[in-house]
Amino acid sequence: MSFHTILLVQPTNGANRTYSDFETIAATLDHVASLFEQKLQRENPRSGQIQYRAEDLFRFIDSYKEFVALVFDQTTQAYLPRDKEWIKDRLLAHFSQQNSAPSKHHNQSQQRQQQNNRSQSGRRW
Template sequence: MSTHTILLIQRNNDKATRRYYDFETLGQAMEEIAALYEEKLLESNPRLTKLEYNVQDLIRYIDAHQEFVVLVFDKTSNMYQPHDHHWIKNTLIRHFST
C-alpha cells in the first residue's frame, strides 16, 4: 500500500514514553515495527549474534505497550483513518506472510 502512515506508540502510563514515526507507506510502518522489536531484543540480550523471532513475538511486543496505533491516510476521504492494535496485528501477519 502506498498511503502515508503515522505510527503512535506509548510504552506505559508515562507520557515521556510517547513516540511517533512517519512513513510514506503502510509497509514501511510494518517493517519499522519489526525493527523496533529487534532493537528491544538486542538491548535485552546484547550478546545475541543472530535474531530469531516470529509474528507471535511481534504481537506480544505490541500488546506490551499502553498504546499502539496507526493513522493511515485515506485518499478518498482526504483524512487519516485511525487503526488500533488489533488491526495492526492483522496487518503485520498479512505483511510478513507475503
C-alpha cells in the same frame, strides 16, 4: 498504492510518547518489526542471532499502552485510526507476501546488509 501512515506509540501511562511517519504502510510495518528487533538486541547483546515468532512480536505490541497507526484515506482526505489488532493483521499479511514470516534467524552482518538494503530500497527482507 501508498498510504501515508503515522505510527503513535506510548509504552506506559507516563507522558513519554513518540510518533513516526512513513510514506507507506509497508514501511510502517518494517519499522514496527525493527523496534522489536532492537529491543531483542538490547536484551541479548551477545547473541549473534535474533529469533522470534509472530506471537512474540504481538506480545511486544500488546505491552504498549498505545500502539496506533493513522493511515491516510484518499477518499475522505483524512487519517483513519487503526488499532493494535489491525497492525498485527497487517504484519502477518506483510510478512506472508514477502515469503518470510516474522520468525527470523539473523546474524549481525546480515542485519547490517539488510539495513543497507533497506536504506536503498525502502524495504526489508
